[in-house]
Amino acid sequence: MEGYSRNGEISPKLLDLMIPQERRNWIHDEKNSVFKTEEKKLELKLGPPGEEDDDDSSIIRHIKKEPKDKSILSLAGKHFSPSSTKTTSHKRTAPGPVVGWPPVRSFRKNLANGSSSKLGNDSTTSNGVFLKNQKCDDDVKTMEPKRQGGMFVKINMYGVPIGRKVDLDAHNSYEQLSFTVDKLFRGLLAAQRDLSSSIEDEKPITGLLDGNGEYTLTYEDNEGDKMLVGDVPWQMFVSSVKRLRVIKTTEISSALTYGNGKQEKMRR
């Protein structure tokens, strides 16, 4: 799967299997020029197109894949040596990308691709991606920031500017979720209402699921629909929920019809 290193000696049999017709024609025609230094970049190698490597690339990859390599390479008729000895006469074929090299932090890496968009959800700024199977470009992006396991969904509450996140993996039922919502927002809500709130003044947030409380818990599912929490079996809920919102019970009908009652979007 990973790019292997070799310098152009590929068994014709394997070539038949791996290289589609069009490319093979090219290599036969350009036989003489293939071995010029500049065109080494274009040389066909074992591995997916676009990924290239040279002899002394990361030992991590070589030795990791060694058992698999050996069988394929024996077909190709080349002796695979995972040594890292280099000589000064070593002519570099087009180097493949190596994890973490050059040592530039990821938020500095995307300048050449043009400025990231201003929408703010740039997964390219994510620097938590461990590129085990390294790719040339950052297509191991994640849109949703991954935390330590857990399925985190955002939750906002009417009247509270601070949103929180809830780990649904840590819950097994609606009651547990309701308890967590109370725990997360009780203090914040009290702080919003009254500057001098103390613990005793804080009212518990109850009746989120049955319509009896001042507030009700709603959610947005993966199709963008807004629904009341509690109607479907728990597992079904967990598999489709994207975002949670605590709204005023009096606003249920308008919230579910007209949109999510979001507070002002933070634009300039």
Add this chain to the structure above:
Amino acid sequence: MTQDRSEMSEDDDDQQSSPLDLPSTAIASSSTPNKSRNCISSSVTLKSQTFPDHVLENVLENVLQFLDSRCDRNAASLVCKSWWRVEALTRSEVFIGNCYALSPARLTQRFKRVRSLVLKGKPRFADFNLMPPDWGANFAPWVSTMAKAYPWLEKVDLKRMFVTDDDLALLADSFPGFKELILVCCEGFGTSGIAIVTNKCRKLKVLDLIESEVTDDEVDWISCFPEDVTCLESLAFDCVEAPINFKALEGLVARSPFLKKLRLNRFVSLVELHRLLLGAPQLTSLGTGSFSHDEEPRSEQEPDYAAAFRACKSVVCLSGFRELMPEYLPAIFPVCANLTSLNFSYANISPDMFKPIILNCHKLQVFWALDSICDEGLQAVAATCKELRELRIFPFDPREDSEGPVSELGLQAISEGCRKLESILYFCQRMTNAAVIAMSENCPELTVFRLCIMGRHRPDHVTGKPMDEGFGAIVKNCKKLTRLAVSGLLTDQAFRYMGEYGKLVRTLSVAFAGDSDMALRHVLEGCPRLQKLEIRDSPFGDVALRSGMHRYYNMRFVWMSACSLSKGCCKDIARVMPNLVVEVIGSDDDDDNRDYVETLYMYRSLDGPRNDAPKFVTIL
């Protein structure tokens, strides 16, 4: 950048006063505890202790309170039990270079009156994706222990730690006098956690988020600052990749009379910057945000940006330019002559645009830029910036086979023009020994030399020889050198030089270098001050690793990845050195029986192996 000791802390974390502490920036001199506070605490002790036996301790306490440097304090604490006790009582700032070197409980048991904590977590190579996520360095156990032990805590400065929103919430709840939060290269939290801090920490003076990953929870954290006048002196959020409520920010700046340092993120446009500057002429350090705008401005309505900068007579440190529109760059002309620190490292500026700017910057001491300024730009720097102490040139296109607009020519020019240079980080595609030797001879003040020739194993491109002589000259001629990062084609000879001459080197970074175990042996046997050793993809094996056993207890950590180590050897070392934690880090699908060690990370620890290691970490 200058004021951010935290950013430079890799280079000078043992020096309490950075050579670049500028008089105009009194903030964030995190090394100096407030002496008057120590006076108050010690006078309380005086009153309660009247026995003659304790007279000496009182005297000691009064004297020791003036000791700031942690090296001095460490030395004082070794004199005798009495000194140890008093020193522990009077230490108000604690620096922990490796969060796994000790447990939080040990910290709170020894030091009772801590007001400030500096804590570092993951090793530096984690920044380059060489370590799987969720490795550890959790802030949680620290904050929960300190919440009970240090209710008067004022400052927390973290680097490469995993910090959650809950940790921030606990911090905001537990420390009513909390003043300074600095998070460098951290992750695990979002704008909701920040909002809790801004909301609850009423005495907050410093909120610096630097190169951290902050998730966008769509929370208007700027609005969460209290409505009345704030104590804010420094607010840096240039790394926050989320839009902000500009109106709230404007209001915040207007009611923050002590604000000196403001670093905006790229969601603040030029027009908005203009408005902020008009309202905050007292700023000394400014991160300019995007330095561009969305829509086509109608020219008759274009604000006078230069006038806004002209009004900022105190600005000495300039950064930002995240999405620079180069035609607006001349607006900064009015402040150039005052600048001591300039960070263009996000701005793709050509030499032609750059030269008119830099020719005015005579006082510049710290300069960061992209290599898009080319050798030509560096020559202009060399011609003008005679006071330059620190230079960092980052690659615009950080790939091994990219064009490489800077070379040995730029390095040579800098060495000739900037004789006071102390620290350099230089990314390039081609280099010569001659230029590196020249720098070693022209810049005797160098303490940090980090050269990254991006093509692996690349020799001197003129002579074809290895880069041994160049790096050898650096360790030999730069007598103050404490930090070295090498690259290019290097044989064992380069390491022989390092072992022979690198007597003050504390931090060494090696990648794709050396021929044999001897190379590493030279370093381990020859560099008595070595503290932090990070090696990747180099042919060093068990023999080399064993040769350093006499040093590992005196080092902060050793990192070796993609070398030639065996598990057997690492187990041996772990067995013989019980206070050394030997972590072997693999990937999830590794076969446990394999003898090959992909990544070794080992460090001394007073409290044994950690209990939060993920499954891909094996502690031997």
